[in-house]
Amino acid sequence: MSTLTLFQNATHWRTGERVTIAVEDGVVVPIPRRGHEHARVLDARGAVLAPGLVDLHVHLREPGQSAKETIDSGTRAAAAGGFTAVACMPNTVPAVDSPAWVEWVRHRTGNAAHARVYPIAAVTVGQKGGQLAPLMAMARAGAVAFSDDGHPVASAAMMRRALEYARPTGLPIVCHEEDPELRGEGVMNEGFTATRLGLRGIPGAAESVMCRRDVDLAELTGGRVHLAHLSTAQSFETLRDARRRGLPVTGETCPHYWILTDEAVGDYDTNAKMNPPLRTAEDVRACIAAIADGTVDCLVTDHAPHTPDEKNRPFSEAPFGVVGLETALALTITFLVEPGHVSLARAIELWTAAPRRIFDLPEVDLEPGSVADLVLFDPRSEWTVNPKLFYSKGRATPFAGWTVRGRVLATMMGGRFTHLAPDVEFEHQLVLPAGAAT
Amino acid sequence: MSAPSLPAPAPASAGLFSTPPAAASGRHLLGLEGMSRAALEGLLEESAAERDWLRKGAPNRDDLAGCSVMLTFIEDSTRTRTSFEVAARRLGANVFTFSASTSSLNKGETLLDTMKVFEAMGAQLVVLRHSQSGSPAYLARHLPRTGIINAGDGMHEHPTQGLLDLLTLRDAWGGRFEGRRLAIVGDIAHSRVARSAIAGLTTLGALVTVCGPGTLMPAEVESLGCARAETIEEAMTDADGVMALRIQQERMEKGLLPSLVEYARVWGVDMARVERMKDDAVVMHPGPVNHGVEVDSTIAEYGRNVILQQVANGVAARCAVLRRCWSAWKAELS
Ligand SMILES: [Zn+2]
Numbered sequence: 033m034s035t036l037t038l039f040q041n042a043t044h045w046r047t048g049e050r051v052t053i054a055v056e057d058g059v060v061v062p063i064p065r066r067g068h069e070h071a072r073v074l075d076a077r078g079a080v081l082a083p084g085l086v087d088l089h090v091h092l093r094e095p096g097q098s099a100k101e102t103i104d105s106g107t108r109a110a111a112a113g114g115f116t117a118v119a120c121m122p123n124t125v126p127a128v129d130s131p132a133w134v135e136w137v138r139h140r141t142g143n144a145a146h147a148r149v150y151p152i153a154a155v156t157v158g159q160k161g162g163q164l165a166p167l168m169a170m171a172r173a174g175a176v177a178f179s180d181d182g183h184p185v186a187s188a189a190m191m192r193r194a195l196e197y198a199r200p201t202g203l204p205i206v207c208h209e210e211d212p213e214l215r216g217e218g219v220m221n222e223g224f225t226a227t228r229l230g231l232r233g234i235p236g237a238a239e240s241v242m243c244r245r246d247v248d249l250a251e252l253t254g255g256r257v258h259l260a261h262l263s264t265a266q267s268f269e270t271l272r273d274a275r276r277r278g279l280p281v282t283g284e285t286c287p288h289y290w291i292l293t294d295e296a297v298g299d300y301d302t303n304a305k306m307n308p309p310l311r312t313a314e315d316v317r318a319c320i321a322a323i324a325d326g327t328v329d330c331l332v333t334d335h336a337p338h339t340p341d342e343k344n345r346p347f348s349e350a351p352f353g354v355v356g357l358e359t360a361l362a363l364t365i366t367f368l369v370e371p372g373h374v375s376l377a378r379a380i381e382l383w384t385a386a387p388r389r390i391f392d393l394p395e396v397d398l399e400p401g402s403v404a405d406l407v408l409f410d411p412r413s414e415w416t417v418n419p420k421l422f423y424s425k426g427r428a429t430p431f432a433g434w435t436v437r438g439r440v441l442a443t444m445m446g447g448r449f450t451h452l453a454p455d456v457e458f459e460h461q462l463v464l465p466a467g468a469a470t
Numbered sequence: 471m472s473a474p475s476l477p478a479p480a481p482a483s484a485g486l487f488s489t490p491p492a493a494a495s496g497r498h499l500l501g502l503e504g505m506s507r508a509a510l511e512g513l514l515e516e517s518a519a520e521r522d523w524l525r526k527g528a529p530n531r532d533d534l535a536g537c538s539v540m541l542t543f544i545e546d547s548t549r550t551r552t553s554f555e556v557a558a559r560r561l562g563a564n565v566f567t568f569s570a571s572t573s574s575l576n577k578g579e580t581l582l583d584t585m586k587v588f589e590a591m592g593a594q595l596v597v598l599r600h601s602q603s604g605s606p607a608y609l610a611r612h613l614p615r616t617g618i619i620n621a622g623d624g625m626h627e628h629p630t631q632g633l634l635d636l637l638t639l640r641d642a643w644g645g646r647f648e649g650r651r652l653a654i655v656g657d658i659a660h661s662r663v664a665r666s667a668i669a670g671l672t673t674l675g676a677l678v679t680v681c682g683p684g685t686l687m688p689a690e691v692e693s694l695g696c697a698r699a700e701t702i703e704e705a706m707t708d709a710d711g712v713m714a715l716r717i718q719q720e721r722m723e724k725g726l727l728p729s730l731v732e733y734a735r736v737w738g739v740d741m742a743r744v745e746r747m748k749d750d751a752v753v754m755h756p757g758p759v760n761h762g763v764e765v766d767s768t769i770a771e772y773g774r775n776v777i778l779q780q781v782a783n784g785v786a787a788r789c790a791v792l793r794r795c796w797s798a799w800k801a802e803l804s
Contacts, residue, residue, distance in 0.1 A: 227688035228503065230603035230626030230665060235689075300604035346581075346608045348624070 036064065036071040037447070039408060044398065045082030045380045053081060055404040058447035062400045072458040076408055079441055082380045083396035084116025084147075084405035086387040087357065089181070089206070089260060089284060089332035092118070092149070095136065096125030101337040101425045103137075106357070107146040109335070109424035111450035113357040114440040116405035117148040118335075119391060122159070123182035129154035129165040131173035138174050146450040148405075150176040150393065155194045155205060161186050164197060171201035176391045179206035181260060186212050188245055195255025204256035204282065204390065207246050209267065210308065214238035219348050221294040221309040229300060231347060236315065239308050240266035247274040250281050258390060259283035261334045263308040265318030272327045282329040282390050287356060287363040288430060290319045296430050300347040304430045306336070307352035323382070324373045330386040331379075333360045337426025355419075355426035363431065365411050365438030376411060404447040413439035497595075497617030497799040498610045499791050501627035503669040510636075510673055513790055517637045520793075521786035524560070534563035537796045540593035541567045543621070544581065545601040549757065549781075550621050550631075554597050557788035563796075566593065585609055589616045594799050595792065597621045615803055617795045625660050631756055632666025633787035635713070636674070638780050642752045643710060647674035653705040653747075654678060654696075655737055656715035656764060657686040663756045664715060668694050681705040682715075682737060685726040702736070706743050711752040714739045714764040730763050740766035752776045 037055040044051045054061050087110065093101040103120075110118050120137065122128035128137060134151050141149035153175035157163045159182065167178060178198055184207070185191045194205055215238045220226050222233025243259055247270055250257040259271055262285045274281035288306065293313050296304040304310055322328045336353025343350050364383065369376050388395055396405045417434050419427040443451035502510065539558045543551050551567070558565045568588070585596060595617045598606050603624030610618045622628040643650050652671060658664045658680050668678050678696035680687070681704070692698055699705035706712055721727050739753060753775045759765055769775055 222689045224690040224693040227690055227694060228665075230624050230662060232625070233689055300607055346602050347604045348602045 034070070036068045037444075038071060038073045039076045039081050039406075040073050042076035042079055042081035042408060045080050046377045048377075051081070051398070053398055053406075055406070055444065055447050058404055060398060060400050060402045060404050072460050074408070074442065074456065074458055078412070079408050079410045080376070081398065081406060081408050083384045083398070084407050084443060084445060085114045085361065085383040086117045086393065087115050087333050087335065087360070087383075088119045088177075088330060088387045088391055089286075090118045090120055090335040090357065091123070091337065091353070092120040093124060093337065094140065095133070099339050099425070100342075103141050103145055103149060105423060105425050106335070106337070107141070107149060109355070109357040109422060111146040111443045111445070112423050112440065113359070114361050114407035114409055114443050114451075115147050115357060116396075116407070116443060116445045116450070117150065117393060118357075119150040119152050119176055121179060121181045122152055122154040123180070127154045127159045128152075129157050129159065131166065131169045134170050134173040134175050147445060150174075150391065152177045152179050152181070152206060154178065155180045155185055156190065159183055161190055164190075164194060167194070167198045168201060171203055175203065176393065177204050177206050177258065179208065179260070181206060181208045184208050184210045184212060184242055188249065191246060192249050192253060195249055195253040195257070199253065199255045202256070202392070204258040206258045206260050207242070208260050209239045209242035209246065209262075211238045211242050214241065218309075220297050220305065221311050223294055223312060225294045225297055229297065229347075231297075234309050236264035236266060236311060240264050240270060243267045243270040247271075247279060247281055250274065250279045251277065254280065256280045257282075261286050261289070261308060261332065262322075262328070263289045263311050263315060263319070265315050268318050268322035268327055271322065275327065283327070284330050284332045285319055285323065285328050286332055286334045287360055287367070288354065290316060290323065291363060291367050292316070292430055297347075301430070302343045302345065302347055302350035303354060303428045303432065305347060305350055305352055306334070306354050320368070320373050323368060328382070330390055331360070331364065331382045332387070333357055335424070335426075337424050338428060339425070340427050343428045353426075354428045354430060355422065355424045356429070357424060358422050359417055359429060359431055359436065361409060361440060362415070362436035362438040366436045369411070370437065404444055406444045407440060408442040409438060409440045411438050413437065415439050497795050497802055498606070499619045499629050499795060500606050500610060501620060501669065502629045502632045502666045502673070503627065505669075505673065507673050510670060513633060513794065514636055514640055516790035516794065517633060517783070517787045518640065520789040521637065521783060524782075524786055524789070530560050530562055532562035533793050534558060534561040534796050537595060537799075538564045538566065538593045539595045539597060539792065540588050541565065541597045542585070542588070543567070543569045543599045544571070545599050545622070546571075547599055547622065550599060550784075553781075553784040554621060554630075554788050554792075557785050558792055560785070561789055561792060563792065581605065582609065582612055585613055585616070589613050595619060595795055598623070600624065617799045619791060619795055622662050624662065625665075626662050627666045627669070628662040629666050630784070630788050630791055631663050632670045633791065634780055634783040635663075635667050635754065635756075636670045637783045637787055638754065638776050639671075639676075639711065639752070641779070642750070642774070642776060647671065647676040649675070649677075650710040651677040651679060651708070653699070653702075653709040653712045654680045654715065655702055655705060655712060655739065656682045657717055657721060658682055658691060658715070659686045659688040660718070660721075661715050665694070667713065668696050672696065679705045679709065683727060683733070686721065702739075702743060703746060707746045709747045709751055711754060712739055712744070712747065713754040713756075716756060716758065717760060717763055730760070734763045734766075738762075738764060738766055739769060741768050741772070744769065744772060750774065754780060757781065
């Protein structure tokens, strides 16, 4: 006999109402009228129940770089962060640029993973920008989007061809926007801190000029463009403009861009070294405004783990990238919801329904019939970010030691718990009284 | 749900690697930025005393007896290395030299490993020249028993050069920095010499005006505490001195400059421009000079050209720094 799981007296993420949700055989079911022999009940009073979070931009580092992260450790981190699905970037070693590699990622993640993994395939062979990868075949093999993330598609002509060619798949091209020559050898945002530290700067325009280019190419080709990890005021303005023009363009941003400025680099702190780099206070304000007014379509982490040894190097030598899966929800609640920039319901939508729409992933709901991909979290619970406790192999985060609010209590994927906070306890009830949920 | 009030975020630098080493105190000298005015004046005072001692040609001293100084030059600089070596030997230190190219030692890990070996061998002070900004700060964070003296890191700082420049100006300006103004001309973006000079001079109450080609100007340079002039004429008018920075040939190859000829014409220090400055103004250059590029050949005759004094003051400033770091090392670690 299957087990019935009841989330009792949870707060509904959208309506704010107190609800009890039942899960059986991997799906949300109506509250049974009769008793049930194998039932477990979770007292969810004070906690919010929502569809599992989705992150469209993570780096799981497999194949090839399992010292940094594996699909196992990365999806375990995702589960701890309340995610039930992630889309993984193809800048692995080798790059995911063939149907075989797309299938490899999908098989690899079939049963073992702690979250659903949707592969993103490369735009060009080896992500080298020279030749189109087999986009149609990779779409058929299960790719949900295309991206040369980690690198831009440097040539405008190549990007045009990719958009034209990929159009019949209906899948977006996720654009890592960075003009390689404007970036040069830059290692952090160009500005006062870079000048003070004597580090080579990356101007904001390295990102924004490429955003303009790709918005114009979306118009030229009718292809779908998704602007990745936007960080500058100009980029958000370009996205807003694309929306006004009615173009098939969407965009995303990450927690560090709505919280931190390049001053976080402080004294050569490689925990603040990411690409695109942390920008200015004005960019942070523009980021928040773009989230609040609906310009930004969804939120992502750009979870980019590296080994502690790699990050613990002189600043210029350390790789770009920080982890984000396990802090994303709390950083959203603490820095977007609590100051009143967006409602909690809107914030959750930006991490759930919105990304599902952009990559056309199956919808998840709390209504009976929906697959049981759920997250239960306490939005008020305070905790201190301690990278040593991360499930990710990556430890680099600029938020270490910060006190944040919003803690994941339980994550469920397909009716199975993928994460349970240590203090969560079930009550086991052999027999439910009839109509227990009313 | 009602929104509880926002908890105050923790201070930004709470990360694994962000414990800041004391920038310029204790056994390290990482830069002049952030050094207090009193500390800087004290160091200048000691440098002046060392200069007087060196001028007398007195015998070597033993201030650094028992101290092993490892001159670690991962980027070549004969001048700076020799200057440190002379200073360390005059004060009775054991001096060792480790030279390597960035290409044969370009991983931070390898650098740290190498330095750990030196530390284990008993080198108490490491004088480090490295092509990457922040490498001295990185080593200071990871070597518990070594004092790090920055001998120039990438485009960041060159604090002993900054001290020798300050010492030279102290002599030329009669010990008074307040209200004095130095123009710094040329490649500010890539210059650690400029950053240390700006940090030191502004701490002491002097004013700095920078100018140079827009391609060689760092972003938001004014935030360092200096003014920016569009032309060299504007920068030098009524200045109390000018420091011309060395122009590297590779800036042209990278497309940052049209030609050295144009540079010399637009940004070179010549007598016509020197005459715009105050009567007692000095001409400085960290060397080696590209003759006819940053400084016109006629400047050699100019009475207040202090370029060679800068070199002489380098040994004095380094004596003071070595002594200061060694006594701090002993106080902290022995
Ligand atoms: Zn990217």
